[in-house]
Amino acid sequence: MSYEVTVEPTGDIIEVEEGQTILDAALRQGVWIPFACGHGTCATCKVQVLEGEGDLGNASPFALMDVEREEGKVLACCCTPESDMVIEADIDVDDDFIGYPIQDFIGTVTEIKDLSPTIKGILFTLDKGIEFQAGQYINLNIPGVEGSRAFSIANKPSDSQILELHVRQVPNGAGTTYLHEQLQVGDTLDISGPYGQFFVRKSDEQGAIFIAGGSGLSSPQSMILDMLEEQDGRPITLFQGARNVSELYNKDIFEKLAQEFDNFTYIPALNAPEESDDWQGFTGFVHEAAIEHFDGRFEGNKAYLCGPPLMIDAAITALMQGRLFERDIHMERFVTAADGEKEQNKSALFKRI
Amino acid sequence: MAAKKLNIKDKYRLLTRDLDWDFSYEDRKDAFPYEEFEGLKITDWDKWEDPFRLTMDTYWKYQAEKEKKLYAIFDAFSQNDGHLNVSDPRYVNAIKLFLTGVSPLEYQAYQGFAHVGRQCGGVGARVACQMQALDELRHVQTQIHAMSHYNKFFDGLQEFSHQHDRVWYLSVPKSFFLDARSAGPFEFMVAIGFSFEYVLTNLLFVPFMSGAAHNGDMATVTFGFSAQSDEARHMTLGLEVIKFFLEQHEDNLPIVQKWIDKWFWRGTRLLSIVAMMMDYMLPNKVMSWKEAWEVYFEDAGGSLFKDLARYGIRMPKYSEVIEKEKEHVSHQAWWTFYTHGHATGFHTFIPSDEELDWLSEKYPDTFDKYYRPLWEMAKEKEAKGERFYTTGLPQLCQTCQIPMLFTEMDNPNQNSMRDTVYKGERYHFCSDGCCDIFEEEPEKYVQSWLPVHQIFQGNCGGPEMTDILSEYYKINVGADNMDMKGSPDEERWNKWKGTA
Numbered sequence: 001m002s003y004e005v006t007v008e009p010t011g012d013i014i015e016v017e018e019g020q021t022i023l024d025a026a027l028r029q030g031v032w033i034p035f036a037c038g039h040g041t042c043a044t045c046k047v048q049v050l051e052g053e054g055d056l057g058n059a060s061p062f063a064l065m066d067v068e069r070e071e072g073k074v075l076a077c078c079c080t081p082e083s084d085m086v087i088e089a090d091i092d093v094d095d096d097f098i099g100y101p102i103q104d105f106i107g108t109v110t111e112i113k114d115l116s117p118t119i120k121g122i123l124f125t126l127d128k129g130i131e132f133q134a135g136q137y138i139n140l141n142i143p144g145v146e147g148s149r150a151f152s153i154a155n156k157p158s159d160s161q162i163l164e165l166h167v168r169q170v171p172n173g174a175g176t177t178y179l180h181e182q183l184q185v186g187d188t189l190d191i192s193g194p195y196g197q198f199f200v201r202k203s204d205e206q207g208a209i210f211i212a213g214g215s216g217l218s219s220p221q222s223m224i225l226d227m228l229e230e231q232d233g234r235p236i237t238l239f240q241g242a243r244n245v246s247e248l249y250n251k252d253i254f255e256k257l258a259q260e261f262d263n264f265t266y267i268p269a270l271n272a273p274e275e276s277d278d279w280q281g282f283t284g285f286v287h288e289a290a291i292e293h294f295d296g297r298f299e300g301n302k303a304y305l306c307g308p309p310l311m312i313d314a315a316i317t318a319l320m321q322g323r324l325f326e327r328d329i330h331m332e333r334f335v336t337a338a339d340g341e342k343e344q345n346k347s348a349l350f351k352r353i
Numbered sequence: 354m355a356a357k358k359l360n361i362k363d364k365y366r367l368l369t370r371d372l373d374w375d376f377s378y379e380d381r382k383d384a385f386p387y388e389e390f391e392g393l394k395i396t397d398w399d400k401w402e403d404p405f406r407l408t409m410d411t412y413w414k415y416q417a418e419k420e421k422k423l424y425a426i427f428d429a430f431s432q433n434d435g436h437l438n439v440s441d442p443r444y445v446n447a448i449k450l451f452l453t454g455v456s457p458l459e460y461q462a463y464q465g466f467a468h469v470g471r472q473c474g475g476v477g478a479r480v481a482c483q484m485q486a487l488d489e490l491r492h493v494q495t496q497i498h499a500m501s502h503y504n505k506f507f508d509g510l511q512e513f514s515h516q517h518d519r520v521w522y523l524s525v526p527k528s529f530f531l532d533a534r535s536a537g538p539f540e541f542m543v544a545i546g547f548s549f550e551y552v553l554t555n556l557l558f559v560p561f562m563s564g565a566a567h568n569g570d571m572a573t574v575t576f577g578f579s580a581q582s583d584e585a586r587h588m589t590l591g592l593e594v595i596k597f598f599l600e601q602h603e604d605n606l607p608i609v610q611k612w613i614d615k616w617f618w619r620g621t622r623l624l625s626i627v628a629m630m631m632d633y634m635l636p637n638k639v640m641s642w643k644e645a646w647e648v649y650f651e652d653a654g655g656s657l658f659k660d661l662a663r664y665g666i667r668m669p670k671y672s673e674v675i676e677k678e679k680e681h682v683s684h685q686a687w688w689t690f691y692t693h694g695h696a697t698g699f700h701t702f703i704p705s706d707e708e709l710d711w712l713s714e715k716y717p718d719t720f721d722k723y724y725r726p727l728w729e730m731a732k733e734k735e736a737k738g739e740r741f742y743t744t745g746l747p748q749l750c751q752t753c754q755i756p757m758l759f760t761e762m763d764n765p766n767q768n769s770m771r772d773t774v775y776k777g778e779r780y781h782f783c784s785d786g787c788c789d790i791f792e793e794e795p796e797k798y799v800q801s802w803l804p805v806h807q808i809f810q811g812n813c814g815g816p817e818m819t820d821i822l823s824e825y826y827k828i829n830v831g832a833d834n835m836d837m838k839g840s841p842d843e844e845r846w847n848k849w850k851g852t853a
Contacts, residue, residue, distance in 0.1 A: 009359060067418050090361045090406075320663040327599045347657035349592055
């Protein structure tokens with residue numbers, strides 16, 4: 001038994017199974033509803049029921065007030081339909097979000113290569129083609145590891161039968177340690193995706209700045225390959241940060257693209273080059289390379305940041321001081337177990353950064 | 354697919370942006386004469402992001418529901434003689450100070466936001482200011498109603514509005530808002546919307562609301578909850594204001610920084626009244642002023658300024674002085690009121706022995722060393738029947754209008770005095786912060802209506818102090834003022850409780 005739920009204002013229709021929440025079904029069917037906690041306490045996913053009925057589930061009385069219950073508001077993360085429904089969500093329609101449905105895949109490992117001393121490239125073939133927007137990620141189920149692990153897709157969307165992931169070994173990280181030490185060519189893993197709101201806002205005509213650190217090159221690689229394949233003519237600049245030359249992987253790919261495409265500029269930055277590296281390029285952190293290249297002025301661009309939290313943080317400050325603000329900064333933070341639980345007191349000044 | 358319906362964002366846009374009009378035959382600058390007055394550069398009002406999307410019909414619906422619940426509780430409170438449930442009659446003095454000193458500020462906030470809403474060229478900001486103006490009007494009304502019950506049973510609440518315009522210590526909050534309202538519209542929004550509502554409001558509400566809860570005042574607690582559901586909206590407006598100004602043009606940074614410096618200093622001075630409410634006027638304590646300051650200003654404000662640093666904003670000027678003040682201001686302020694208790698519209702009192710111990714515990718570095726000895730002396734004198742009141746009138750700071758009885762923070766035995774000469778006249782200040790503010794806009798602050806100066810100039814009646822108090826201030830001398838001990842308030846309370 002399943003019910004049909006129409007999501008206004010877009011009019012998208014989703015099928016919701018008995019006992020499934022509206023939010024879970026919507027996300028799996030590529031319909032974006034804003035959400036945060038996922039368990040009924042934050043009220044981010046509050047929607048208005050226009051027709052039909054649903055069980056309110058465990059919505060907290062502080063997140064969903066009595067008066068709102070009377071008005072027919074529900075929390076999408078808790079509400080299970082009891083009839084066909086029409087709901088209205090506060091959707092900021094991002095015109096560039098395509099919303100490909102989330103599906104389950106079986107991936108077979110075809111190649112494992114050392115990209116750097118700490119990062120492996122893992123290639124899968126999929127049991128069926130995956131539709132995704134360059135920049136999005138998948139969830140990987142790793143044997144013996146509870147829950148799934150998220151990895152950004154590094155290949156371009158037109159190569160839909162394969163999946164390329166860049167995996168940095170996290171100290172004491174169960175998932176990445178398994179992938180580095182035990183995974184074999186021929187193994188199969190369960191994969192679901194695509195997820196995420198990190199993608200190129202192609203309808204925006206401003207230049208694109210990519211700032212990548214460590215294995216955070218994966219998303220920008222997919223995004224840049226995709227844009228260049230589509231003959232996107234806007235200025236595209238990639239800043240890739242690494243410790244030293246051995247960690248600066250896939251450099252050849254981007255140097256070649258920079259020669260081939262006039263609108264693409266590639267600037268690698270090493271913060272701790274070895275003497276033996278004989279490094280002639282930019283020495284310093286990747287955000288410093290961006291400041292130098294753009295002379296500290298970033299207006300007229302959109303920036304896409306991908307990498308560890310410290311790099312992202314430094315890059316945001318550099319961009320904002322160069323007058324590029326939240327609406328033009330998009331990011332994917334690679335938070336790992338190694339980052340620990342640094343619960344920082346966060347002000348409400350910024351929504352996404 | 355069915356025809357697309359408008360989403361909430363679009364609906365809100367139609368109700369705001371699209372209600373704006375173009376100026377075809379009038380100059381837009383004539384319609385918004387203050388927009389360039391302060392030197393702030395607004396290049397594109399469309400970049401204003403509505404901090405909340407609340408349409409008027411929803412607004413009325415929510416507020417009506419809140420009022421219904423609130424007034425039901427006021428009625429119950431009143432019918433059940435709720436005033437008899439407060440922890441101690443001394444508590445009501447905090448209510449008196451709030452009603453005379455703070456509630457009228459809500460009305461000034463209403464006036465200010467109504468004015469500023471009219472002056473913003475951007476319609477999104479206009480609508481947000483209009484809604485906040487309505488909220489503030491609701492707050493002043495519900496506050497007065499919440500506290501009106503006490504007026505039937507206690508002295509000192511009957512002339513709050515008249516007194517707000519005249520009484521020496523009430524000129525501190527009053528002039529704070531007048532300063533903001535007589536500034537340009539954008540400074541007002543940074544002063545009240547950002548500095549006050551966003552950063553300092555928690556420090557005002559926490560002691561008042563939690564204080565009410567800890568002291569059995571159900572009417573005030575409920576008012577607080579009802580108002581706080583609006584405060585979330587005010588805080589997001591304050592944040593959007595600061596982001597918007599800083600993102601519009603880089604030349605705005607030094608102007609905004611200057612306003613933040615000014616209004617944080619002005620705000621912390623104003624909060625010294627709240628500091629003494631928390632430490633001295635609440636019989637059941639919530640937390641010490643120092644603790645509240647650490648949680649709400651140093652931690653919460655610190656993370657905000659860490660984020661603001663991305664725009665190039667630094668911590669407010671003199672924040673290192675402000676940090677030291679948390680150890681001293683509440684004690685210095687209450688001592689000032691205690692010694693001037695004949696000229697206050699509420700009762701002052703010596704902390705009980707238990708309270709003195711609590712203060713010693715909460716302020717281990719300063720209370721025993723500097724302040725407890727004063728109270729021990731006051732106790733001795735009182736025991737001998739020599740409760741004393743100072744006979745002189747204090748000098749007031751030209752900027753914040755607080756009596757100049759604060760000390761140097763590094764030497765609490767030395768009063769802090771600053772002065773500067775402008776057009777041949779010497780002006781006096783309580784601090785470097787207030788002196789700086791004056792020097793930035795001397796023409797504004799030379800006009801300050803300083804209550805003590807006004808008394809000496811003969812503008813407040815007199816010449817006897819009692820005449821000024823009773824005729825000009827409308828303080829019911831002998832009932833509203835003086836010590837709690839022996840007051841009619843105390844006498845009535847003891848009768849009600851059968852302990853007289």
